[in-house]
Amino acid sequence: MRTFIHNTYAVFRRELSRIIDKKIYLVMMFGLPLVSFVFFSFIFKNSIDSLPIAVLDQDNTPLSRQLTSMIDETASALVAYEIQDMEEGMQLMREGKIYAILQIPAFFEKDVNGNTQTHIEFYNSGCNITVNGLLEKDVQTVVKTFSTGIQLKLLGAKGLTARQAMAQAMPISFERHILFNPYINYSYYLAPSFLAMMLLIFSVLTTVYAIGTELKFSTAKEWLDTGGGSILAALTGKMLPITISMFAMTLVMHWIVFDILGAPMNGSSAMLIISGLVFILSYQAIGIFAITVFDNLRLALSFGGGYSVLAFTFSGLTFPTMAMYMGIQIFSYVFPFTFYMRIYVDIAMRGAPIAYALPDLGYMMLFQVLAIAVIPRLRRLCLDKKYWGKL
Numbered sequence: 001m002r003t004f005i006h007n008t009y010a011v012f013r014r015e016l017s018r019i020i021d022k023k024i025y026l027v028m029m030f031g032l033p034l035v036s037f038v039f040f041s042f043i044f045k046n047s048i049d050s051l052p053i054a055v056l057d058q059d060n061t062p063l064s065r066q067l068t069s070m071i072d073e074t075a076s077a078l079v080a081y082e083i084q085d086m087e088e089g090m091q092l093m094r095e096g097k098i099y100a101i102l103q104i105p106a107f108f109e110k111d112v113n114g115n116t117q118t119h120i121e122f123y124n125s126g127c128n129i130t131v132n133g134l135l136e137k138d139v140q141t142v143v144k145t146f147s148t149g150i151q152l153k154l155l156g157a158k159g160l161t162a163r164q165a166m167a168q169a170m171p172i173s174f175e176r177h178i179l180f181n182p183y184i185n186y187s188y189y190l191a192p193s194f195l196a197m198m199l200l201i202f203s204v205l206t207t208v209y210a211i212g213t214e215l216k217f218s219t220a221k222e223w224l225d226t227g228g229g230s231i232l233a234a235l236t237g238k239m240l241p242i243t244i245s246m247f248a249m250t251l252v253m254h255w256i257v258f259d260i261l262g263a264p265m266n267g268s269s270a271m272l273i274i275s276g277l278v279f280i281l282s283y284q285a286i287g288i289f290a291i292t293v294f295d296n297l298r299l300a301l302s303f304g305g306g307y308s309v310l311a312f313t314f315s316g317l318t319f320p321t322m323a324m325y326m327g328i329q330i331f332s333y334v335f336p337f338t339f340y341m342r343i344y345v346d347i348a349m350r351g352a353p354i355a356y357a358l359p360d361l362g363y364m365m366l367f368q369v370l371a372i373a374v375i376p377r378l379r380r381l382c383l384d385k386k387y388w389g390k391l
Contacts, residue, residue, distance in 0.1 A: 007228035011237025014226050028206045029245040036198040041256050044187035050078035053100040054089045059108035067146055074138040093125055100124040100135050112150055188263040192344055193317050195253045200283045203246050204304040207287025212297030218389055220382040231379040239284055250276035266351030275343045275361055282336035282364045285371035292374035295387045311337035339363045
């Protein structure tokens with residue numbers, strides 16, 4: 001055991017020297033992850049909380065202005081323009097300045113006070129499902145609340161008590177409770193996934209590059225000899241700096257998500273940190289597997305990049321996994337990202353007990369089998385010159 005630790009430390013020191021000599025390591029391990037974090041943080045930190053809409057108020061009465069004010073106070077809608085006709089509104093929508101148009105008809109107040117049914121038109125662009133859903137939900141809620149308030153006022157004028165008026169205006173009461181994302185803020189859900197995507201991409205590519213350059217520049221035997229001929233010590237010492245740097249990036253990611261962006265953290269921080277470490281180790285194992293199987297730096301980098309970017313598509317974040325075809329559901333399990341994001345949603349968003357995250361944590365750990373399985377072949381690559389010097 002002491003010999004293993006000594007050999008691992010020798011390789012670790014050698015790897016630190018290589019990292020200092022080859023600046024590309026520092027770029028991939030720290031520079032690009034941090035740049036990508038800043039980029040996505042800027043996007044989500046400065047995302048529009050209220051979506052601009054236009055209002056065509058053809059009545060222009062106190063009642064219509066009250067309705068406009070109520071819509072403007074919702075979480076999703078911002079009355080940015082008061083237009084004079086629909087053509088003006090359509091032009092604003094074509095220019096991308098607004099997402100929807102609300103039309104309040106003439107004689108709106110007169111019809112309401114006269115107990116005559118009236119209507120409100122709502123036009124949305126239809127180009128963004130999420131935006132349309134948020135706006136429609138809030139506008140419908142306001143209109144329903146506004147309409148109920150008017151009914152209560154009219155029923156009260158007829159002599160009914162507040163309780164009687166409420167029972168008649170709303171015979172069925174409906175209450176909605178948002179348990180895990182009360183702010184309905186998509187950045188709390190998407191920001192961690194994009195940052196984690198950057199982590200996994202650079203974890204895979206840096207791992208492939210670290211081993212692949214040993215083969216490409218014919219230094220593989222020197223690397224193995226530094227580890228005392230033990231491929232396990234050589235591999236552990238080489239991966240350790242990458243593991244440390246990427247794990248540090250997970251801590252930076254958590255700081256950005258929970259402190260900068262203000263995402264809710266309802267569960268165990270320790271569990272999320274542990275899962276982050278296992279997440280990094282899983283993608284390092286995939287990188288080791290890729291370079292060992294392909295024994296070619298260019299091909300392994302291509303495979304690693306292509307494999308990494310598919311993770312987001314099949315993770316179930318943009319389309320529920322349970323609604324996918326069975327074959328696609330099974331395919332989604334070949335990405336540790338799928339399990340990591342499940343743990344994040346369960347722990348951070350839902351505040352689920354740690355026990356709920358353990359199965360997904362176990363699935364991520366299984367990816368270490370990939371690295372273990374190719375260790376004998378990796379040792380052979382280090383000793384056989386025919387595998388060296390490939391582009």
